[in-house]
Amino acid sequence: MNKINKIILGNFLIEEGSLKNWKLVTFLFIMAIIMIFSSHSIDKKIILIGDLKNDVSVLESEFVDNRKSVMKLKMESNVTSVLKDRGIKSFNNPPQKIIVN
Amino acid sequence: MLTNQKQFLYRLYFVASILVVLGLGIGYRIFDIQFLEGEKYRKIAKEKTIKNFIITPKRGNIYSDDGSLLASTTINYDVYFDAVTVTNKNFNKYINSLSEALSIRFNKPVVFFKQSLINAKKLNKRYHPIVRNVSINILNDIKKMPLFKMGGIKGGLIIEKKNYREYPLDKIAERTVGYERINEKNIYVGVGLEHAYGDLLRGKNGSQIMQKISNGKWKPLDNPNQREPKPGLDIMTTINVGLQDIAHHSLLAQLEKFEADHGSVVVMETKTGAIKAISNLGRTSEGKYYEKLNYAVGESHEPGSTFKLMAMIAALEDDIVGSSTIIDTKDGILSFYGSKVRDSKKGGYGKITAKEVFKFSSNTGIVDIITKGYSKNPEKFSDRLYNMGLNNTLNLSIKGEGIPIIPHPKDKNWNGLSLPWMAYGYGVSLTPMQTLSFYNAIANDGELLKPIFLNKKNVVNKIVLNPSICSKETLSEIKLMMESVVNEKGGTAYNIKSDEFKIAGKTGTCQVDYNTDNVQYISTFVGYFPADKPKYSCIVVIHKPNKSKGYYGNIVAAPVFKRIAEKLFSITPQLKSKMLEKDLIKKTLNKAQLKITNNRNKIENLKGKNFHDVLPRLENLGFNVEHKGKGLIIKNFRIVKNSNNKKVIIELS
Numbered sequence: 001m002n003k004i005n006k007i008i009l010g011n012f013l014i015e016e017g018s019l020k021n022w023k024l025v026t027f028l029f030i031m032a033i034i035m036i037f038s039s040h041s042i043d044k045k046i047i048l049i050g051d052l053k054n055d056v057s058v059l060e061s062e063f064v065d066n067r068k069s070v071m072k073l074k075m076e077s078n079v080t081s082v083l084k085d086r087g088i089k090s091f092n093n094p095p096q097k098i099i100v101n
Numbered sequence: 102m103l104t105n106q107k108q109f110l111y112r113l114y115f116v117a118s119i120l121v122v123l124g125l126g127i128g129y130r131i132f133d134i135q136f137l138e139g140e141k142y143r144k145i146a147k148e149k150t151i152k153n154f155i156i157t158p159k160r161g162n163i164y165s166d167d168g169s170l171l172a173s174t175t176i177n178y179d180v181y182f183d184a185v186t187v188t189n190k191n192f193n194k195y196i197n198s199l200s201e202a203l204s205i206r207f208n209k210p211v212v213f214f215k216q217s218l219i220n221a222k223k224l225n226k227r228y229h230p231i232v233r234n235v236s237i238n239i240l241n242d243i244k245k246m247p248l249f250k251m252g253g254i255k256g257g258l259i260i261e262k263k264n265y266r267e268y269p270l271d272k273i274a275e276r277t278v279g280y281e282r283i284n285e286k287n288i289y290v291g292v293g294l295e296h297a298y299g300d301l302l303r304g305k306n307g308s309q310i311m312q313k314i315s316n317g318k319w320k321p322l323d324n325p326n327q328r329e330p331k332p333g334l335d336i337m338t339t340i341n342v343g344l345q346d347i348a349h350h351s352l353l354a355q356l357e358k359f360e361a362d363h364g365s366v367v368v369m370e371t372k373t374g375a376i377k378a379i380s381n382l383g384r385t386s387e388g389k390y391y392e393k394l395n396y397a398v399g400e401s402h403e404p405g406s407t408f409k410l411m412a413m414i415a416a417l418e419d420d421i422v423g424s425s426t427i428i429d430t431k432d433g434i435l436s437f438y439g440s441k442v443r444d445s446k447k448g449g450y451g452k453i454t455a456k457e458v459f460k461f462s463s464n465t466g467i468v469d470i471i472t473k474g475y476s477k478n479p480e481k482f483s484d485r486l487y488n489m490g491l492n493n494t495l496n497l498s499i500k501g502e503g504i505p506i507i508p509h510p511k512d513k514n515w516n517g518l519s520l521p522w523m524a525y526g527y528g529v530s531l532t533p534m535q536t537l538s539f540y541n542a543i544a545n546d547g548e549l550l551k552p553i554f555l556n557k558k559n560v561v562n563k564i565v566l567n568p569s570i571c572s573k574e575t576l577s578e579i580k581l582m583m584e585s586v587v588n589e590k591g592g593t594a595y596n597i598k599s600d601e602f603k604i605a606g607k608t609g610t611c612q613v614d615y616n617t618d619n620v621q622y623i624s625t626f627v628g629y630f631p632a633d634k635p636k637y638s639c640i641v642v643i644h645k646p647n648k649s650k651g652y653y654g655n656i657v658a659a660p661v662f663k664r665i666a667e668k669l670f671s672i673t674p675q676l677k678s679k680m681l682e683k684d685l686i687k688k689t690l691n692k693a694q695l696k697i698t699n700n701r702n703k704i705e706n707l708k709g710k711n712f713h714d715v716l717p718r719l720e721n722l723g724f725n726v727e728h729k730g731k732g733l734i735i736k737n738f739r740i741v742k743n744s745n746n747k748k749v750i751i752e753l754s
Contacts, residue, residue: 043318
């Protein structure tokens with residue numbers, strides 16, 4: 001009972017030779033801080049990963065959408081209809097391939 | 102005083118005893134929650150904060166032969182409007198400008214959006230749909246619109262994202278690219294390549310136990326049973342986007358011109374059997390066309406005159422005729438048990454060679470050849486066709502292939518009309534893909550290939566169904582016959598003869614619904630090009646064109662074939678000749694009419710020329726060229742000479 005009282009009253013922190021205890025307390029305190037920090041840091045990283053994953057999927061979708069637009073723009077049917085008013089028609093003769101020695 | 106003290110003590114005891122009772126109650130509750138019902142509450146807590154997630158894998162993409170996307174999974178958005186959260190002041194201020202912005206973006210009347218938003222406000226709707234299934238780029242535009250740019254609370258903008266299977270070609274090749282979904286019985290159903298290669302595209306589900314943390318996010322927990330999702334594989338098809346575009350639009354234009362019911366086009370690479378383009382268009386009640394069904398794969402029908410090729414090959418193989426054998430087409434009419442076979446030319450073609458029978462597509466001619474040759478042993482004719490593999494399906498990867506029908510004397514419904522009818526393509530049934538494969542075998546020196554849609558590691562591995570459908574002699578004779586159809590005067594497809602390259606093929610004008618008062622036609626052209634060195638085979642089938650506008654295969658179907666052939670010819674570089682560099686320079690200089698003489702250091706006629714054309718020529722002549730300004734047109738130039746080199750300074754406009 002006496003021992004419990006002493007612990008409750010914190011005698012182990014002020015009595016002679018308490019420096020040893022203080023070292024242990026400080027060590028435990030630092031460990032606890034590291035634990036809390038690490039736990040929060042993991043949570044933060046998970047949130048960041050989630051956001052980045054979302055960004056990646058949005059960028060992928062944007063890429064597909066832009067690629068689709070480019071594909072449609074360069075389709076001959078589209079180019080022909082755009083240039084129709086200017087009187088430009090698609091060619092009928094193939095390009096000539098010349099091999100230079 | 103004493104009484105007061107006593108009263109105080111009583112009160113104190115009273116309060117203390119209440120506190121003790123409360124304390125005991127709380128203590129009991131803690132004990133109850135922790136121990137008596139602990140298990141239950143721990144389970145609830147766990148369920149709310151720890152979950153086993155099934156992670157669906159990303160479905161693989163489908164690419165064309167040049168790496169263009171045909172199908173991909175992206176995120177699309179549904180946009181809603183919360184009319185309650187927006188103040189009346191803001192709503193009235195921005196309603197007009199917002200409606201106008203929406204109208205411009207979605208090409209609908211301003212009043213449509215304005216009325217819709219006003220109704221939502223009146224009815225205090227918190228979830229009023231604006232647009233569905235929009236891409237990220239459109240969503241970004243919406244986010245910049247008046248009112249919506251104020252965000253979710255002030256602007257009432259609600260955005261919901263969802264996975265969406267995007268088909269960049271939209272309506273083009275829609276049925277061939279296809280789709281896949283899970284039905285209520287948990288079975289994958291679908292059409293086209295999406296379903297045919299579903300096993301590869303789907304991937305495998307993963308599972309992961311996660312714990313809920315702040316911000317509604319979930320943190321993965323260590324779990325020995327966790328399984329990573331396996332993403333679906335991408336597949337590269339043989340489809341060529343450029344060619345598909347040409348095939349689709351050429352077919353569409355022809356269907357619209359002839360108000361036909363439906364049609365299909367397939368382009369196949371001769372040496373590999375790779376399908377480069379496949380288009381199937383059907384007419385709606387409003388007269389519009391879209392990819393209703395994969396007719397090329399699934400619709401088995403009487404081929405009509407295009408089957409004369411198979412009949413002629415059988416006759417040549419069995420030495421019934423040679424290409425110069427004289428055949429009497431009578432007066433263009435042959436009778437069998439009261440039924441008549443007629444030629445399209447009244448009075449017939451008289452006495453013509455077997456080659457001309459094919460060239461003119463004489464019904465009486467081919468029927469005469471087959472009936473005379475096989476009437477005593479019709480089994481031989483059917484067996485010959487069977488040996489060529491015509492009675493087998495192609496076992497295509499795309500589901501729903503039509504079953505070919507080649508009557509045989511052992512069949513219950515075989516009768517006296519079966520043989521003559523078969524000779525010119527009636528009573529038999531083939532899909533356009535099956536007919537095309539056979540014609541491709543002719544182009545491919547007799548080797549019958551399976552049509553394939555998948556490009557493995559950019560190398561198309563051909564699948565041989567029959568290494569030789571007929572002898573080399575028959576092959577060379579039938580090739581000449583097919584060439585005569587297009588390239589010789591009087592041939593049924595002479596109208597599509599090209600001066601640039603040779604086409605070989607066969608027209609088909611087949612009657613359908615011939616037992617009714619309203620006879621309709623199927624117009625077909627199938628062949629290959631260039632005839633001397635075949636690279637592609639192609640079939641065009643157009644069903645039920647408006648008879649008053651035309652119905653013959655050469656008029657309705659053949660022009661589509663020619664358009665595709667011309668396009669393929671025009672995009673394939675032609676190897677002209679080998680030349681030396683100095684000859685090339687000389688040639689190009691002559692072409693540009695540049696008077697540049699090296700000896701006298703004299704340059705003339707540069708004004709108005711394209712700088713990029715002039716630069717290499719001048720450099721080739723040893724000039725050190727400097728230019729000032731931007732643009733392409735040369736305004737002025739001067740030559741600065743020093744002992745070592747000749748310098749030209751060119752000013753650009």
